[in-house]
Amino acid sequence: MSVVGRPIARVEGRLKVTGAARYTADLPQDDGKDLVHAVAVCAAVAKGRITSIDARQARAAGGVLELITHHNAPRLRPVPAQEVLGPAHETLLVLQDDRVHYSGQPVAVVVADTLENATHAASLVRVEYAEERPVATLFEGIDDAFDSPRYAPPTTIGDVDRGLADAAVVIDRTYTTPAQHHHPMETMATTVRWTADEVTVHVSTQTISMVRDGLATTFGLRPEQVRVVSEFLGGGFGGKAAWCWPSVVTAMAARLTGRQVRLVTTRRQMFAATGQRPHSVQRVRLGARRDGVLTAIAQDCVGETSAFYDTPPFYIGAATPVPYGCPNIRTTQRFVKVNCQTPVPMRSPVEGVGLVSVESAMDELAAELGVDPLELRRRNYAERDPNSGLPWSSNGLLECYERGARRFGWPERNPEPRSMRDGRYLVGWGMATAIRHAGSDPTSALVRLGADGRAVVQIGSQDLGTGTFTIMTQVAADALGVPVEMMRAELGDTDLPTGGGSFGSHTAASVAAAARLAGEALRAKVIRIAVADEGSPLSGASPDDVLVDDGYLFVRGDRSRGERYAQILRRNRLQSATGDHTPPPREGATVARWAFGADFTEVKVDPELGTVRVTRHVKAIEAGRIINPRTARSQVIGGVVMGIGQALTEATEVDRRDARITNAGFWGYHVPVNADVPDIEAIFVERDDPHIPGSVKGLGEIATIGTAPAILNAVFHATGKRVRDLPITPDKLL
């Protein structure tokens, strides 16, 4: 019986509830005494030059082994951004010169025998700066916004000006979204051992292969000299997808000291260590006929990039042309250089940011026309992908609308704002569409079977905590035809067959495709051995007639003629096979592959205090086939809660005078807590997709996309007040 699609418990669960799972910062020093600790000293200004570093006291402090500044740091080679490391990474080569580009940039690193000694010595380093006036936020630099050649010409479909001119109704609104930080519970941790033969890196990363290639390039090594391991990862959400300075400076420290060095960033440092979701301003114009059919969508965004990165990492309006069947669409984006880190993806850098404005504007259009917001979206359903003109590989959006609305009770909604109450609270219902591109990465898997009948599947991928270990196990067990208990997954090591990054909602689709190919290849290989083996009951059978069930191989039509994998393997050597998944090329695509969803939410607003609570949320998702409903459901609920944070509580606040972050801790940056969380329901609308292996579209980002705009819209419905500036804090409602 197939185990794919069954809600088995996560395979590494026991390790995680007993404290036995080893995360990067937990790893024992491998020969007992060699491990030392590094602590970064971070810039106290956001722009300027370092004029002096007085490290005398620090060097004299107890246990200090090394102190690295731009004067003595190893020289690094620039990394060709796009070719090596994908779309987003830290291009600033730290500790190379006296320039400071953002507050929190590392300006010195102290290495000492204990963490306490390193922390103490770091506090003794005195840095003087010639401070310059920084560009603190997008708003301070907006007059100097520039077009990036990378995103020229802008996306244009049809004639937007004409579409706006022909519209009976035009909505023209501007929305802002703040910088936000990922804050996985595990901060950024790296341990490096540097010997003449090999550099071994344990690191909390979403992409071991990128860290390997990045370190090799930066330090002038061959990739095969670098081994990167990341077995257990304490979350990431995009923040560990990029190449970032903590890993670079740890490697420097290991090279200079010859010791195994560990660096774990503090929570405060996480506000300037792994990048942020960029602050943005989004102007949206929607043109529509009286019946709500769209005649034009125009979106003009301005987003931040860092002061040192000329190639902005992503274009937040890239998916705006996709959700609705509109003949005239144009999106543009300009960029502002700000004294902050380079933005990185955070649970969808495109749809999760750029559709906030579009989905709110759709709600404003619905209110203007007196059309139900859900009905407005149905009327604009796209029969094909408007962006590419291609048919959908599969599309369950209408069923997401229908099932989500029914479950939520949407038809009971009184369209009038401020019309629904629960005692003193104003009640609002809102909804939004969610879409997310469905892709995968080149990924190789190896499945090996031993004489005890036990098998292992290996992929150099990562498990962010979403359940990659578990789904690899399920898919490989099915493909080989063994019980799931007989299959074990290994990942997170560049010595394993190469996997892709765990980002972009690509992981499940990538590892499932590769694990299936490898498992099937091994099954076919063992069948060929068995039918050629005179000692086997299967001897002489046609390989096509051999079936496998629960680890037992038999001839079609005669179950008694067969034997178990273990018996075959005992007579033959250990067997293995590989599988290589290659994603379909983007050029020449014949279908558009997307995941779809619909969010329905209820908020209760205290009219006197302006506080908003989400009290109910239903999210319907079509992401193809779900490999494991238990891990998937938990992932989606968590994604909705991150959307609640995006809508109501999370913003990285910057002091406009000096560009320093003013709420750098959980005390000031409010991730949702237990009491913020309502009753959340996830509905999976399953679809077979003949164009995607296993019909796996990925869940990580669609879990969050749609939630924040649904909440914005619900707050309008509750209060009659439209907030266009995230997050919706009480002051904006009073």
Added chain:
Amino acid sequence: MRLNVTVNGRAEAVDDVWEGESLLYVLRERLGLPGSKNACEQGECGSCTVYLDGVPVCACLVAAGQAEGRAVRTVEGLAEGDRLDPVQEAFVEAGAVQCGFCTPGLLVQAHDLIERNPRPSDAEIREALAGNLCRCTGYEKILDAVRLAAARKAGAA
């Protein structure tokens, strides 16, 4: 200084401890018990929650010297040999674990709740877990796990 502390039922004498270091540091770096996690180091996230003389505390906020002569129980000490505590079992079964980094602290906190209050209401569960942040699961499945564990413990009693 030398720190005498009982950890998970075992008497430990730890030498060369600096009085100012945290109990979390002693557990993780000196006693080889990294189950308790360091995620904020200032008592905001609950990932390092351990029992100190039977009371849940953030180990990052307890100075090593304060643990002198006292008993500590960590996530590594919740199971009896190979037999998981019902709270641990329930977290796996309910899907309350994702990345697992907040899990050790949540387990200790939930374990304490059920010891004190075998039939907690939802409001009581939320209150008890109010100091434990989780970024992956969205808490809903954690509530399910605590309800499940409480029901099992009550059934077994």
